[in-house]
Amino acid sequence: MIHHKSIIEFGIIGLGRFGYALSKKLTELGKEIMAIDTIENRVKKVRNLTENAFLVGALDKETLLDCGIQNCATVVICIGDSIDLSVLTTLNVVSMEVPRVIARAMSYEQGLVLEKIGAEVISPENDMAVRLANRLVNSSILETIELRGDITVAEIKLTLKVSGLTVQELNLRQKYYLNIIALEHKGETITEIGPDCVLYEDDILVVVGKRENINMLEIHLAGQK
Structure with a gap:
């Protein structure tokens, strides 16, 4: 051996x-x-x-x-x-x-x-x-809650790749069919998020959508696509 x-x-x-x-x-x-x-x-x-x-x-x-x-x-x-x-x-x-x-x-x-x-x-x-x-493996997905079917609520840590973009520019609904529920910025949680809200590295987004679409966003944040 x-x-x-x-x-x-x-x-x-x-x-x-x-x-x-x-x-x-x-x-x-x-x-x-x-x-x-x-x-x-x-x-x-x-x-x-x-x-x-x-x-x-x-x-x-x-x-x-x-x-x-x-x-x-x-x-x-x-x-x-x-x-x-x-x-x-x-x-x-x-x-x-x-x-x-x-x-x-x-x-x-x-x-x-x-x-x-x-x-x-x-x-x-x-x-x-x-x-x-x-x-x-310490992915950008911090925690997930599985709902019925394949719908998931996930906390996702944002990377430098999207830092400085607005919610509208990130365009999660159109690109990944995901909806933003909340945003945590420097320890403060915001639930009323407008399209002009600016996102920063290490912010935490809480999103809801299909697991496979959350995984696609994670790949994008990691810079693999």
Whole structure:
């Protein structure tokens, strides 16, 4: 087994539906990942996404060290089916002094235990894998609320690309079919926003619209289109 010395951004332990979705989204966002599981077909599936996919016999500390999980900046433990294994694996990773350890909890009680041993906790009800991936890579989307269908309310941090433009010039309704609900500028929230309102870098826009259109705006703000 290869022992990785260079820093890998994200380690993912447990490649069930949640772990695989997180792996896929992070690699789509251009991030390097390491993925580990004890089930062969899960590891084979992730090998399409990363060379650093390891099939292991157990998730004990020695095996995880052999894989090089301690060289990851963030490790996400996505084990859902066994609380004992989830807690023990989390404890092992925390003891390696990985800078950020995130663990998936299947119950409130499990979440409490995971927090006690030093992990950030996510639950499938509150954090779907794709949203977590977006949060991990610090995208300009700060928070989202999913409404019915594919309609989303999102907080979006504005970049230098649109600084100095007015609301009318940005033209979100015409270009992205998005409506502005509110604007936060230097800590002050404004809900009555006219077309001549000037936007600045680091302002936060609260918009409502389809998720795919919010993603297109995010790409534009990042300067990718």
